[in-house]
Amino acid sequence: MNENVIIQLEHITKRFEDNHNILDDLCLDIHENEFITLLGPSGCGKTTTLRIIGGFETPNEGRVLFEGRDITALPPYKRELNTVFQKYALFPHLNVEENIAFGLKIKGKTKDYIRDKIKYALRLVNLERHEKRMPDQLSGGQQQRIAIARAIVNEPKVLLLDEPLGALDLKLRQDMQYELIRLKNELGITFVYVTHDQEEALTMSDTVVVMNKGYIQQMGTPEMIYNEPENAFVADFVGDSNIMDGLFLHDELVEIFGAKFPCVDKGFGINKPVDVVIRPEDVDLLPPGKGSLDGVVTHIIFKGVHYEMEVTTPDGYEWLVHSTDMFPVGTKVSIHVDPFDIQIMNKPQSEDEEALGVDE
Amino acid sequence: MKKLKNFFGNAYLAIVFVFLYAPIVTLIVYSFNEGRGRKWQGFSVRWYEELFHSASIGDAVYNTLTIAFLSALIATVIGVISCIGLQALKGRTRNLYMALNNIPMLNSDLVTGLSLMLAFIAVGVTFGYSTVLLAHISFNVPYVIVNVMPRYRQMNQSTYEAALDLGAKPVKAFLKVVLPELMPGVISGFLMAFTMSLDDFIITHFTKGPGINTISTLIYSEIRRGIKPSMNALSTIMFISAIILLVLTNFSPTGSKTEVKDR
Numbered sequence: 001m002n003e004n005v006i007i008q009l010e011h012i013t014k015r016f017e018d019n020h021n022i023l024d025d026l027c028l029d030i031h032e033n034e035f036i037t038l039l040g041p042s043g044c045g046k047t048t049t050l051r052i053i054g055g056f057e058t059p060n061e062g063r064v065l066f067e068g069r070d071i072t073a074l075p076p077y078k079r080e081l082n083t084v085f086q087k088y089a090l091f092p093h094l095n096v097e098e099n100i101a102f103g104l105k106i107k108g109k110t111k112d113y114i115r116d117k118i119k120y121a122l123r124l125v126n127l128e129r130h131e132k133r134m135p136d137q138l139s140g141g142q143q144q145r146i147a148i149a150r151a152i153v154n155e156p157k158v159l160l161l162d163e164p165l166g167a168l169d170l171k172l173r174q175d176m177q178y179e180l181i182r183l184k185n186e187l188g189i190t191f192v193y194v195t196h197d198q199e200e201a202l203t204m205s206d207t208v209v210v211m212n213k214g215y216i217q218q219m220g221t222p223e224m225i226y227n228e229p230e231n232a233f234v235a236d237f238v239g240d241s242n243i244m245d246g247l248f249l250h251d252e253l254v255e256i257f258g259a260k261f262p263c264v265d266k267g268f269g270i271n272k273p274v275d276v277v278i279r280p281e282d283v284d285l286l287p288p289g290k291g292s293l294d295g296v297v298t299h300i301i302f303k304g305v306h307y308e309m310e311v312t313t314p315d316g317y318e319w320l321v322h323s324t325d326m327f328p329v330g331t332k333v334s335i336h337v338d339p340f341d342i343q344i345m346n347k348p349q350s351e352d353e354e355a356l357g358v359d360e
Numbered sequence: 361m362k363k364l365k366n367f368f369g370n371a372y373l374a375i376v377f378v379f380l381y382a383p384i385v386t387l388i389v390y391s392f393n394e395g396r397g398r399k400w401q402g403f404s405v406r407w408y409e410e411l412f413h414s415a416s417i418g419d420a421v422y423n424t425l426t427i428a429f430l431s432a433l434i435a436t437v438i439g440v441i442s443c444i445g446l447q448a449l450k451g452r453t454r455n456l457y458m459a460l461n462n463i464p465m466l467n468s469d470l471v472t473g474l475s476l477m478l479a480f481i482a483v484g485v486t487f488g489y490s491t492v493l494l495a496h497i498s499f500n501v502p503y504v505i506v507n508v509m510p511r512y513r514q515m516n517q518s519t520y521e522a523a524l525d526l527g528a529k530p531v532k533a534f535l536k537v538v539l540p541e542l543m544p545g546v547i548s549g550f551l552m553a554f555t556m557s558l559d560d561f562i563i564t565h566f567t568k569g570p571g572i573n574t575i576s577t578l579i580y581s582e583i584r585r586g587i588k589p590s591m592n593a594l595s596t597i598m599f600i601s602a603i604i605l606l607v608l609t610n611f612s613p614t615g616s617k618t619e620v621k622d623r
Contacts, residue, residue, distance in 0.1 A: 054525065055524075056521055056524075075524070076521070076524040076525050077524050077525070077526075077527045077528055077529055077533075082525055082526065083521075083522070083525045085518040085521070085522055086518070087516055087518060089516055089518035089519045089521070089522040090519075090522075091519055091522070091523075091536075091537050091540075092516075092519075092541065093540040093541060102523070102526050102528075102536075103526030103527050106526065106527045106528050106532070107527055150522075150526070151525075151526075154526065154527070
């Protein structure tokens, strides 16, 4: 076993009553001091995974190891980890101070210890002097901070966060993302974070685990997930992308809609159908005839930082293009893509693999 | 024109209240009558004094209050536990059980009383205090469930899990986190059960044995033997108690708070 692995999920399968597998033979190692995010659409099994780690669900098969010990059958109140729930789940009849003290009182800590801890936790989440407020007197963002404070005073080795920012508005959500990164660095503990928001996942995580239909689709650093998606699902779910059918002619050359694009990938065979992913910001628009494939700008929206355009090529495919340059609708352009910006993926083969893909 | 409208409105309201309360006022007036008959023979509190000296009345009051209190308490415990079970059920099954829960409240007291009596005979229990208590518990449980269930469904279900997560064992998590949340519903359920029990005549009549009376059955049997003015006094006290109870439940801090929140 790796030295700094803190949680191991071994072949976890979770079935619901209708025999539908919500998780299928899931294996995952979570390391100490890691910010790991489970990312996926609703129903992908990410929350179930978190609830299994927290002890609120029992897997039908498989084991959960915590520092090498099997905790699969351990109830939540005996686990050395704490959860921040989706809708905060503050105790409405207790004030901020009593909410934070809840776990410490149960553990029989002294009054002085509890008082110091409350102070420390409130300072950490920037809510000093709010001790006597009731939860319904706090804003959503403040409630979220209290929920985090309530969890971390127990000094868990792992903090589980179930879409904690889902109910906040955009600006607050972005502020809280920085807060969470700062918190994680100050506390030096492991964060397991669940979200369906790919931007959140990419911003905060050390490791992103993209999930769909109970399977892990890809796991890696945010850069890896974004730049080198392993399949069409990941490419489609994380960021915007153009996913097209291509023909892998031979090493370092792929054909898309009849046009040849040099790429850097090797070893996909000869004349083999593949999926090709190109991020919209990687599509360069050149004057007609100068690029690999000609098309016409059919749609344009100003997005602030860049323009979002659709370029229709003769075969009818609408390329999504992000550019700081403006090309009015009707402009004839030519598409060019740098070889290292082209991502080649095998097409799903078997039915099981198909389930991994984008057939939703 | 507006004044005229107001006048008729107020007059109408006054008439309604006269019809509603005139009989009770009559009763209260008679309870202070010196004489036995319908003729006013001067003010007196002798019937009230008689009340306190009568052993049978004392017993009836004691029975009524203890049965109301115990049946409400036990029904509250059973009702709250039932709510936990109901909440855990899936949508359709839960609706079915909620419908089954509501039927006894709509059912005629006569049917409930008779069927309870037959059931007690079938099982072979001796009629007495305990059969009345059991009967009252059984008709009180639905009222508790009806009061607690909406609170339970409205509450954030993750607070219980949050308590477990912070190290509380299930029972402690329930007592410290779930029960305080349900408390307004629990209190109103208890009070409703208490008043239902106080108020009941028919079911008690069918399930009590000889030699045991609650206030309502006592008044009934006394009146059958001819008018006894002390019963007027007893009824007056019951009416006043009901008013006090009503005022208390409406103006107590928890009562008013739930009302605001529920809306």
